[in-house]
Amino acid sequence: MKLLADENFHRAIVRGLLRHMPQLDLVRVQDVGLRGADDPTVLAWAAGEGRLILTHDAETLIADAYVRVRSALPMPGVIEVSQTAPIGVVIEDLILLIQGSLPNEWEHQVLSVPLR
Template identity: 50%
Template sequence: MLSLLSDENFNGDIVRGLRLRQPSLDLLRVQDVGLREIDDPAILAWAADNERILLTHDRATMPDFAYERLVRKEPMPGMFVINDRMPIRQAIDELLLLVDCSEQAEWKDVVLYLPL
């Protein structure tokens, strides 16, 4: 199972839907781990230190920070960038497909844009 971390502004309805559909899901929110209002590089560093794939809607800056980590040869456990215009049900379905059908190591150093 994948270990996930949702960004501060990630849609709470998606988080709730994921947890309802898969109660055993290993998903933390930035708010749950004391990272509220922390800058993006610090969130990515925490995700790397804790081996969690980041869920974000932030297409503007977050992927660039992830690629900067890769250029500096710093760990980056993966990032799923979910289009914020994507229907909630579709986002939940696609994320659960990734959770159920892949392994954590497959997403190391990968930035994946959803929808698939």
């Protein structure tokens, strides 16, 4: 599974995921030259790269993701992560999702973490 962490995604979660899964294909928006890009641009880039997006943006990015779905545009999926959930719980749930998912399983879907 290929992931893209949104620009304001918590760095401790990214570090925790990579510590537990060093081979994980995870990049951040700022790593790929999209710092400051609007949500439609980030979604289009993620779709072109087949990357599931990790975000804390429960409003605008998700609304734009649904616009892509309604417009029949590619949308590899979005995982909206609560900013108030304990980081350890979030990392555990993300690992569970990553390890238990098939390629393209979350296409056109928005998931929420924590799972509990």
